[in-house]
Amino acid sequence: MGAFRLLPVLLVLLTMRICGGAATSSPVTEATLREVAASLQMYVDKLPQIPKLFGYSMQNGLAEPGNLTIGMFEKKWKFHPDLPPTTVFAYGTSAKEATIPGPVIEALRGVSTSVTWENHLPQKHIFSWDPTITTAIPKSGGVPTVVHLHGGVHPPQIDGNPLAWFTSSFRDTGSGWTQATYTYLNIQPAGDLWYHDHALGLTRVNLLAGLIGPYVISDPKSEDPLNLPSGSEFDRHLMIMDRSFFKNGSIYINSTGDNPSIHPQWQPEYFGDAIIVNGKAWPYLKVQRRKYRFRIINASNARYFNFSLSNGLVFVQLGSDSSYLNSPVRTHNILLAPAEIADVVIDFSSSKTNESVLANSAPYPYPTGTAVDQLIGNVMKFIIASGNPSCPDNPKIPSRLVNYPAVTTKGAVKARYIVLYEYDSATGNPTHLFINGKSFLEPVTEIPRSGTTEVWKVINLTPDNHPLHIHLATFQAIKVQELVNLTTFTDCMTAKNDAIACNVTAYATGQLLKIPSYEKTWKNVVKMEPGYQTTVVVTFNMVDTNTPYPFNVTAAPGYLYHCHILDHEDNEMMRPLKLVL
């Protein structure tokens, strides 16, 4: 359940009352935070071009494996000209080069990329964290980190397991740590990935501090014939997140838990008042009257986005998460959960006006929370040039993109129930969230056979939508059905934690939700509607060929699946996943 948001009127009264007492520094309230965000004029910064690092090297015209060293650094970052510099953690090749988001790693299909991830972070975190949730706690201080390549098909040792954390100079390491250099194989089809921190119990604060960055696998053989907008001007990333700021520029996180006697710091969801795209608050981009490709990554902790474009423009969606769609989908709205990726084309040539705002209308928490206001209802602005483009584009987006094996339950070797629970204190505030009634460190219960397909029925008994992320595997929803008499069913499940004993088939009989056509591909994050059973087909196979992974998937520390609302995965909507042969 989302953080309870007071009405602004109440806040003003509250502030006045507190301010009427002994005069100390004015307290930080939702209203004062909102004031800071509202004081930042929109569309003054140009959308930054995220710097690029090549994950391969060219030798005599042939692509060779690439080697990169990428560090994590504490530095100052300007999110807006009117905001004082902010202390952040950022990825880059040096403290000077480090950016928010971190550099785009450009990889080539079939050519491996070795990355040595180095932690140069200080002894103390810039945010407070909560020692009462299962957390990496290093003996000698420092900030535990570990990098997960989201959407990557690679061995367990380099998956960025939360237990494989390390501090500065590898002084302390977690029980799952094995190596400093991660060699990403890049054997999967072309697509959009991203890298981010995944340290045990610290994912929400490490990402909030800035540890995120895009990764792309390109495949000229399959992608060049599509003739999509390309080159750094016309093919861009939009990495979107929300942040709140103090007047002095520091990032604000509420570090008073919603149940402070149980968890002194943890809150169920982080929502910020300012929308940040590629490291700038509400930027603008000047575009020509032609097509552009945007790879939109939602890197928020908890905010869903329901994107639309003003002035009649539409999205043509090419891909979802790391997979292309079979055919492009024209759509006015895209609902993106945390960690989801939408790969879209926007054609500005048809615009009747000289600007279009990328807007957001998703309530928070999604779907039943607070409505957006004029701050978070806006994301960025496109300023559309008049006249013909200097660089013309391909007039057509091809009607067929990439064909992966179709989704089917035929041949599925196993069915599982995956149940999402939220637990509340006596005051009705969430204390923690579990999957199947189990915490992260309880012994593994999902042990699929590599090379097989399974059917998972995900039962969401919480009041919120959760973006479920599975490492290594890909999956897609085939049926989303409401649970009738939800209270009776939830009571039985809470007592027994057994879907069959609680007669789930009698309850999963309500209305069906339509699955949007732009999500009909092999995804790595699927949204789970509250009060519904979502049936997904999960494939533990190479997505394009339906063949087993060509590496050892069975090694420790294994894989994971979890909710991608970062505040949920930290406490502890996350479970291990172990593959066997």
Ligand SMILES: *[C@@H]1O[C@H](CO)[C@@H](O)[C@H](O)[C@H]1NC(C)=O
């Ligand atoms: C890059 O790394 C790979 C794998 O670690 C190694 O085999 C190769 O020699 C390295 N290449 C260069 C140019 O350093």
Ligand SMILES: *[C@@H]1O[C@H](CO)[C@@H](O)[C@H](O)[C@H]1NC(C)=O
């Ligand atoms: C910014 O202001 C907040 C609230 O007054 C304070 O807690 C924080 O320490 C300040 N940060 C810096 C870097 O001064």
Ligand SMILES: *[C@@H]1O[C@H](CO)[C@@H](O)[C@H](O)[C@H]1NC(C)=O
């Ligand atoms: C921070 O969280 C506490 C506990 O949930 C709440 O009482 C307080 O209003 C929150 N502060 C802000 C500024 O949202």
Ligand SMILES: *[C@@H]1O[C@H](CO)[C@@H](O)[C@H](O)[C@H]1NC(C)=O
């Ligand atoms: C997204 O917003 C549009 C209006 O802009 C609305 O019609 C649509 O129902 C919303 N979608 C979701 C899933 O909330």
Ligand SMILES: *[C@@H]1O[C@H](CO)[C@@H](O)[C@H](O)[C@H]1NC(C)=O
């Ligand atoms: C963005 O990602 C966050 C966290 O993973 C999620 O909570 C949020 O709903 C997502 N928003 C969009 C627009 O996808």
Ligand SMILES: *[C@@H]1O[C@H](CO)[C@@H](O)[C@H](O)[C@H]1NC(C)=O
């Ligand atoms: C865009 O059009 C509006 C109204 O038609 C006009 O006021 C504005 O100056 C134009 N802006 C640009 C950059 O041409």
Ligand SMILES: *[C@@H]1O[C@H](CO)[C@@H](O)[C@H](O)[C@H]1NC(C)=O
């Ligand atoms: C489950 O359904 C069966 C058949 O409708 C019924 O006999 C049984 O009592 C139900 N059990 C529970 C726990 O509801």
Ligand SMILES: *[C@@H]1O[C@H](CO)[C@@H](O)[C@H](O)[C@H]1NC(C)=O
């Ligand atoms: C749900 O509730 C209705 C109305 O009380 C009842 O007729 C129906 O049998 C219930 N269904 C289940 C599965 O309990």
Ligand SMILES: *[C@@H]1O[C@H](CO)[C@@H](O)[C@H](O)[C@H]1NC(C)=O
């Ligand atoms: C795969 O890894 C496991 C665990 O480390 C090991 O026991 C096994 O021998 C490996 N298998 C192969 C074929 O290398």
Ligand SMILES: [Cu+2]
């Ligand atoms: Cu969740």
